[in-house]
Amino acid sequence: MPYVLLAVGAVSLLLAVNARRPPHGAVLSMPGFFAGWFALEMAPHLLVLEIVGLVSTAAAGGLDGWAGGVGLALGLVGLAGTIGTIAASRGTAATLRESGVPGDPDPQVPSRYPLSQLILPPLCLVPRRGVQVDRNVVFHEDGRLRLKLDVYRPKNDGRLRPGLMQIHGGGWIIGDKREQGLPLLNHMALQGWVGFNVNYRLSPRATWPDHLLDLKHFLRWYRAHAEEYGADPDFLCVTGGSAGGHLAAMVALTANIAEFQPGFEDVDTSVQGAVPIYGVYDLLEPGPWPIPLGKTALLQKRVLKRSFDKDRDAFAKASPVSYLRADAPPFLVIHGSHDSLIPVLEARRFVDKLRDASDAPVLYAELQGAQHAFDVFPSYRTARVVEGVGRHLADLHGRYVQAGRPSGPDEMDESVG
Structure with a gap:
């Protein structure tokens, strides 16, 4: 013994x-x-x-x-x-406030993450009371391909509400809508949002930019079908972690680029805000990596299926930093200081470059002690981040409403956001 x-x-x-x-x-x-x-x-x-x-x-x-x-x-x-x-x-809430995330929740909506899920994490797999989930909604079909999503929305429908697109991670080769983003989507539904947890094709069967094209097809579907699920087709934010953070940034920064929406070039694929979490933003320059991330076997052999040395342009075109622009939507970038899979320096250099290019606010929250994929568990840190992201998105939507841009004067619930 x-x-x-x-x-x-x-x-x-x-x-x-x-x-x-x-x-x-x-x-x-x-x-x-x-x-x-x-x-x-x-x-x-x-x-x-x-x-x-x-x-x-x-x-x-x-x-x-x-x-x-x-x-x-x-x-x-x-x-x-x-x-x-x-x-x-315990310093997570202070970090979020210091980054510029609003600290005062709207008293008219439930803002605290439930203690029960912190004690029993598996409870996050169950929709919270007041949340309706529509599973396996097909948003794109092409031959035998059927891409699906899950919708998280308030049960008390009746008015158009802001939309949130959630993109799962998994290194572009694994992952599913049933596994990630659940604490945030449940929380946002109770805040009066409609969340869409979106699947996309995975490598090695899929070759970049198939992943991004699938997400663009969701944006096309959202413009046409958002109202069926109580969402405002003119207001959508995007979030995701890891590979999902990379894809969320790509979605936000490549709005209306015809190359990424073949056959529906005239559809507006812009979003009103982005929250990439522990993402990858530059496949071309090494920066915090020993070698450029694009030069790894994962990217060369399984995702892009191209030689880094012979086709560097392909890896540049797959990098969010290649699309920085003045009219980028507002960003909240979140990364853990102890991330051992994607070094925190990756987020820092992206934020610096985005701030130089964008006219919109770029907030950055570096969570002390946080590992990669910290928000998969409904931990204390996850709870504070979920609440902070909720307040940030509510602030974006509130500014949108104040600017007089809702779909109609009686359609938007101005108490949301």
Whole structure:
């Protein structure tokens, strides 16, 4: 039993160290990410498990040998690290306020994320009370291809509401609308928004820019069918994480570029705001990467299926930084300081370049201690980010309403946003 206690203590310490200093090497980055993912976002749950593990093994005779004493010491240091992780996450709300996200919620709509989901994270898979979900709505068909989405909307329909497009991540090769964005979409539906969790074709079967073209087809569908789901066809924001953050930025910055909407070039594919989260924005320049991201086997062999050295232009055209412009929509860029898969420097350089080019506001929230994909879990950090994004989007919609741009004078609920 002393060696069991030694193992429990060592694991506790390793999890704490990995959460603070995740590895970035090619071999260790992925296991380090998954371990840090749990240790950072489920830190309160981990703390309970660590305490139970240390106490139970010590009570069962774990302190009868030297190994048990060492294990207990290591475990106590690990506990301190986990408590520090919890304390660091408490600064999320302040970080969002400092970035420019509005701090005062609208008193007329529910703004707090439910405590029940923080205690029992699987509850986020269940639509919250007051939210109606329409699943597997087909938005584009071409032969055997049928692209689908899920709609999250308030049950009390009747007026046109702002729309939100959610794009899942997964390195352009995995992922599904059922897995990501659920805490945000449920929250926004209760805020009076209509959310669309959109699927798109995945590589290696799909070749870039198929992914972006599919999302443009959604925009065409949205203009024609938004009202059927209670959404304003003239107001839509976009968000997504990781590869979804890359695609959200591409959607926002490539509005009305004919190359990306073949056959429906006349359709307005603009959006009114973008919230990319821990995304990739430049495939061409190395920046924070040892080599340009476009030069990796994933991008060359499975996504773009082109040689980086022979066709650099293709990788430039797949990079959001290639489309920076003065009339870009407002952006809120969110990234974790401890992201071991996409270094935080990727977000910083994108924000700097976008601010130089865009006339619209560009907000940037760098979340201290956050790993990649932090918002998949309904953690304390996720709750504060979801609430902050909700306030930011509500502010964008409020400005839209004040500018007198709704579809009709009686169609928009001015209390929303």
